Amino acid sequence: MRLLLVEDSARLRSLVSELVKAAGWRIDTVGGIGSAETAIASISYDLILLDLSLPDGDGVSFIRSMRTARNATPIIVLSARNAIDDRIGALDAGADDYLTKPFNSRELLARARAMMRRAPLSAQPVIEAGALRFDPADALVTCANERLALTPRERAALEILMRSVGHVVVTQRLETALSQFAEEMSRNAIELVVSRLRRKLAPFPTGVAIETIRSVGYLLRETT
Numbered sequence: 001m002r003l004l005l006v007e008d009s010a011r012l013r014s015l016v017s018e019l020v021k022a023a024g025w026r027i028d029t030v031g032g033i034g035s036a037e038t039a040i041a042s043i044s045y046d047l048i049l050l051d052l053s054l055p056d057g058d059g060v061s062f063i064r065s066m067r068t069a070r071n072a073t074p075i076i077v078l079s080a081r082n083a084i085d086d087r088i089g090a091l092d093a094g095a096d097d098y099l100t101k102p103f104n105s106r107e108l109l110a111r112a113r114a115m116m117r118r119a120p121l122s123a124q125p126v127i128e129a130g131a132l133r134f135d136p137a138d139a140l141v142t143c144a145n146e147r148l149a150l151t152p153r154e155r156a157a158l159e160i161l162m163r164s165v166g167h168v169v170v171t172q173r174l175e176t177a178l179s180q181f182a183e184e185m186s187r188n189a190i191e192l193v194v195s196r197l198r199r200k201l202a203p204f205p206t207g208v209a210i211e212t213i214r215s216v217g218y219l220l221r222e223t224t
Helices: 010-022 033-042 059-068 084-093 105-117 152-163 171-178 187-201
Strands: 002-006 026-030 047-050 075-079 097-100 127-129 132-135 140-143 168-170 208-213 217-222
Touching (some): 002 033, 010 026, 010 105, 026 033, 026 152, 033 059, 059 084, 075 084, 084 097, 127 152, 132 152, 152 171, 152 187, 152 217, 168 171, 171 187
Parallel strands (some): 002 026, 002 047, 047 075, 075 097
Antiparallel strands (some): 127 132, 132 140, 168 217, 208 217
16 A cells, blocks of 8 residues: 655654655655645555645645545545544545544544445455466465565565566566655665566565566566
8 A cells, every 4th residue: 555645743753654654655755736636646545644735735635636636535534623623624635534633543543444444345455366366455475374564665576576476577666666756766775676677576475576677677487
């Protein structure tokens, strides 16, 4: 799952990023509406966490413009505004949930999980390749019923390879998918992620192998 946090407080961006990454999800962070519009134009997000008081505009207007453009990405508002009119205004504009600051970190994660459960099950099928199983709903990778301890970027890379099993995944696709917004991954960094992923898969009877296609990308091949 990939989230976008729109928040002008650098401290809160850092805290929420650490929380989300620890939960096994990817997150991009921006400080204003302009940057948020740029992000959603190029990346498909599973959930948006949105502050209402932003330096370049109002969050409610941003929500309304997204819904007018038929962008149905779930939105959880994170705001210090706690008046009932503020809550009603955001929800009526198209927000899916509203959490007032300061909020409990466990509650934020619980609300995010609940939001994702509302998505149709068919939109998040379990992916299989060889003996590997990846469940996007809870970011869980298993082999022979044993959970693999992967970092968020390793898990993201494996998900992409599993979705394209038997086909070459170009390096640029991995660079885009594994990058944080405004923090691009280099080709060397991608090679390092794939190398660590190979080492972590090696002890398991996965029935797959990750091949490097020189100057092009990577291929997940079933070996059994």
